[in-house]
Amino acid sequence: MFARRIAVIGSGYVGLTTGACLASLGHHVVCADIDAAKVDRLRAGEVGILEPGLTELVVEGMAAGRLEFVVGAREAVARPDAPPVEVVFLCVPTPMGAGGAADLTAVQAVAGEVRHLLPSGCVVVNKSTVPVGTAEATRKLLNRRDVAVVSNPEFLREGSAVHDFLNPDRIVVGSDQQDAAERVAALYSRLGAPAVLTDAASAEMVKYAANAFLAMKLSYVNALAELCDLLGADVADVTEGMGYDRRIGQAFLSPGPGWGGSCLPKDTNAMVQVAAAAGRELPLVSASIATNNRQRELMVDKVRDAVGTLDGTRIGLLGLTFKAGTDDLRDSPALDVAAMLRAEGAELMAYDPGCPVAVPGVTDAVTVVDDPALAAKDAAVLVVLTEWPEFRTLDWSALAGLVAQRVVVDTRNLLDPDVLRRAGFSWIGVGRR
The missing domain is CATH 3.40.50.720 (NAD(P)-binding Rossmann-like Domain)
Known part of the structure; x- marks a missing residue:
């Protein structure tokens, strides 16, 4: 497996679990959050989420130099002192909005913030649960022909999220660009789970x-x-x-x-x-x-x-x-x-x-x-x-x-x-x- 340089935007429940677990698989991961105090706590190994095994993975990832925490999406995807990121995971909240529809404000805001900063050839991954059509909408918002957009939904149960990530029933990856879907699926290759490419x-x-x-x-x-x-x-x-x-x-x-x-x-x-x-x-x-x-x-x-x-x-x-x-x-x-x-x-x-x-x-x-x-x-x-x-x-x-x-x-x-x-x-x- 080739180790990739990954940015995870959003260090909440899904983002932190995703970042820590990908780091445990050998990738170099930078997790970003807009809450500076939260980032400071994470850098100190303090995980404010009750989730078995997560604190240990965070501490181990930082000790191995494969997991970092920064403030803001820009710092995660465009660091002048680091090699360019290859995959950017969007793990921001998509809460229930008016009428029950998903509120995509955070997804749209992050995509708009980083679209001119993304290195050519990188892949943007929607990890948050989003309505059908969000990947296409994200692609249009980015307006970057040299950047692919992939849907890779999470299937994590609270209380067993680390176990679920590292022992998945399946990996679902969707994109209209087959090579981009395969690149994202390859991030999980060590897990040996069946991959659904669509x-x-x-x-x-x-x-x-x-x-x-x-x-x-x-x-x-x-x-x-x-x-x-x-x-x-x-x-x-x-x-x-x-x-x-x-x-x-x-x-x-x-x-x-x-x-x-x-x-x-x-x-x-x-x-x-x-x-x-x-x-x-x-x-x-x-x-x-x-x-x-x-x-x-x-x-x-x-x-x-x-x-x-x-x-x-x-x-x-x-x-x-x-x-x-x-x-x-x-x-x-x-x-x-x-x-x-x-x-x-x-x-x-x-x-x-x-x-x-x-x-x-x-x-x-x-x-x-x-x-x-x-x-x-x-x-x-x-x-x-x-x-x-x-x-x-x-x-x-x-x-x-x-x-x-x-x-x-x-x-x-x-x-x-x-x-x-x-x-x-x-x-x-x-x-x-």
Whole structure:
């Protein structure tokens, strides 16, 4: 494998993981960010993201001289004291904009900033999740016939991003210039993963299509769980029976309070908007979004049924992040449920291993505590909202002596009902008998 000189614009979740992992594969990588204080922290080996293995890769990359951090895109792509970059990854935010469409402001701004600085023959790679047609729009914005544009979507799961990058199911690379696609695919050659080389539009569609399918699968199993509650069936047995079918598989068959995070809500809404712009509807995806929104309400119903009235009731929440293993609160179903409980007058104490302190403007509906015992004290009900493994090994007998009522609503079906019952708790799951 030939080592390449790579610039990564954006040192957030995707950019930092991409840069550190590419450096670990032997490439020389310069990561840029507009936040000077953040760059200083990264240079000191301080990674402000809860992601297993990422800090170690950053420190190792810098120690080996293969990973650098600079302020600003210009410094990354046009350093007079360094050889020219060969590949530029755009890893900037593409949040949900008005109407659900992806906001491409950051992509457009960076492309406009560096277009006259890019060395001839380099490749610009859209790594961020972007709508179909963004590669073509980027190519027009750059207006450089000597610079190719490639789509190379990421498939990273928070909490296992480093593992996912270094052990991918596939590498998807799309470009209307075959040689550019092959150059980008070659960056990953040491990983030994199958490469899907296609046109840019198809590569862009792959990411949306995959995430929308996973969202539909999750919404489907949540709808099944509701039906199991009504009919007296057990969703755990139902999904086990389904999962052994190789056409279905075991993954994404766990019910919960709904899907969230930085990808699925944004990508499903963006896909609906892409279809609308093409004059079509995607009723399956739209129904999945509606089912997901309703799932939050069903979890509130479970809590209300468990305690009677919510107004003035003290409730202990276990979990705030959108999933275990991360400190990410973006579009967290736990926060949505908390906001609904608070709107009905509940007093909320919340504990989350990944969020030990309050985040102003984000966790305002709850009082964040750093000990599960504080969340449990005098609570009429404990509500599990995030599937942290640590919650299984809490001292439930001790917690039983702190709560006002021994009731647990487990929206993740995480806990062992027998363990809870031996500690004196009533356990209420989702779709479970």
